[in-house]
Amino acid sequence: MLTKCSTFNENLIFKTRSYTVPMIFVRIRKGYNLKIEGKPSLETDTIAPPSHVAVLPERIPFIKPRLQVEIGDHVNVGSLLFEDKRNSDLKFLAPGGGEVVQINFGPRRIIQEIVIRLDTDEKYEKFEAFDENKLEKTDRKQLIKLIMAGGLWPLIRELPFRDIAGPDDRPPVIFVNLDDQEPFQPLAEVYLKGKRDLFDYGIKVLHKLGNGNVYISACRDHSGVIKELNGRVTHTYSGNYPADDPGVLLYYTKRSSDDNRSWYINGQDVLLLAHLLKTGTYPTERTVVLAGSFARERLHIRTRMGVPLAHMAQGRADKAQTRYLVGGIFRGYSGSERSYLGFYETSLTLMPEGEEREVLAFIRPGFNKPSYSKTFLSFFTKTDLRLDCNLHGGERACIGCGYCVDVCPVDILPQLTFKSIFAQEIDESLAHGLLDCVECGLCSYVCPSKIELAATLKEAKAEYYKQIS
Numbered sequence: 001m002l003t004k005c006s007t008f009n010e011n012l013i014f015k016t017r018s019y020t021v022p023m024i025f026v027r028i029r030k031g032y033n034l035k036i037e038g039k040p041s042l043e044t045d046t047i048a049p050p051s052h053v054a055v056l057p058e059r060i061p062f063i064k065p066r067l068q069v070e071i072g073d074h075v076n077v078g079s080l081l082f083e084d085k086r087n088s089d090l091k092f093l094a095p096g097g098g099e100v101v102q103i104n105f106g107p108r109r110i111i112q113e114i115v116i117r118l119d120t121d122e123k124y125e126k127f128e129a130f131d132e133n134k135l136e137k138t139d140r141k142q143l144i145k146l147i148m149a150g151g152l153w154p155l156i157r158e159l160p161f162r163d164i165a166g167p168d169d170r171p172p173v174i175f176v177n178l179d180d181q182e183p184f185q186p187l188a189e190v191y192l193k194g195k196r197d198l199f200d201y202g203i204k205v206l207h208k209l210g211n212g213n214v215y216i217s218a219c220r221d222h223s224g225v226i227k228e229l230n231g232r233v234t235h236t237y238s239g240n241y242p243a244d245d246p247g248v249l250l251y252y253t254k255r256s257s258d259d260n261r262s263w264y265i266n267g268q269d270v271l272l273l274a275h276l277l278k279t280g281t282y283p284t285e286r287t288v289v290l291a292g293s294f295a296r297e298r299l300h301i302r303t304r305m306g307v308p309l310a311h312m313a314q315g316r317a318d319k320a321q322t323r324y325l326v327g328g329i330f331r332g333y334s335g336s337e338r339s340y341l342g343f344y345e346t347s348l349t350l351m352p353e354g355e356e357r358e359v360l361a362f363i364r365p366g367f368n369k370p371s372y373s374k375t376f377l378s379f380f381t382k383t384d385l386r387l388d389c390n391l392h393g394g395e396r397a398c399i400g401c402g403y404c405v406d407v408c409p410v411d412i413l414p415q416l417t418f419k420s421i422f423a424q425e426i427d428e429s430l431a432h433g434l435l436d437c438v439e440c441g442l443c444s445y446v447c448p449s450k451i452e453l454a455a456t457l458k459e460a461k462a463e464y465y466k467q468i469s
Ligand code: SF4
Pocket: 404, 407, 408, 409, 410, 412, 414, 436, 437, 438, 439, 440, 441, 442, 443, 444, 453, 454, 457
């Protein structure tokens, strides 16, 4: 039964009495769900171990990597590969044991990939392990030191800039998002299967790191996960993408501006943290998703951190003109088939490039084109449609349609914020709510004028962060 909760916005938040821990229900009013084909099934496959794994320093935001290995070095699982020049306690470790065979650099000597050829008999670095009783007695500083030494501190990130959390800060809240509505990501009901105890252990760790406010959120429709976690879930929500985003939940549950510097971590990453502290070894397993209309099989895959993309797609993608999208359609990036899954990424989406010309496109009513605009008849179609990577046109002037405002989950006026950034009016863009932007990418997707709103706001946020830190 749902009853109003007086502590929050009356129209939006309700409290339920059905579970041990009182749950808050948050209704997210805006956002958008793409009706596209290529959804993964709940089926999970364990694939053969890859021959190589890699770490991608380039894909870890804000860090300045300092290499600690050379080509030809031999590393164990958990050996140091590089550290952050800003804070040398931030360490990034090897997700596999073997020989460092490639270190690839990009423009301006940016380290793109550190590739390890795996030994058949991999060795592991040993870190201190804790059983639950020992965990109770360990103090916070000691715990932070161990997570940092074990290379998993970067899994915990801080709002609103999404940099790695500052170990000396005390977060007002730690958000644990079980789902990720970005199409298509691993589902909690798959990656949590048989790991409930490990998850509980991880949540205890987070309680020690924070001020006791650990918000565990799940979509209200995922009743299986909510029941499985039996009272652990503190917040449920309903709404379109990106309703699950910690920044969106923060926007709806914020008690004061102090909450703006909350931390967050993904549910699957809680398992990695727990694995490290419980076993004293660096975790290598990841549940990832292979999806998209050009994936012949769309499913969850149990594999390793840093797996090659080609290894994931092997035998499951056979079309030319396929785009490899790593980490999601809205927030991910185009990867090469020869690349690897990064530290934060858990999905590979195979999509058509969409470069072929349409015959008689001008007389087609657009039944088959996914679009936010009602100009295309696909707006009225209920079935999932094929999305391709073609922009179908170039950038034009803003026509004031307001679509970007309609979808923005945190009530920013993206077009006005964009204009103030363009005019270098940083104070004005902050007043428009720039820091609330959760970098979901929806405004760019729905914009009929193809204006790069989301990328511009994200860059402006990052630039502002560099200036103030
Ligand atoms: S302004 Fe930011 S939060 Fe709003 S839709 Fe665009 S990317 Fe998403």
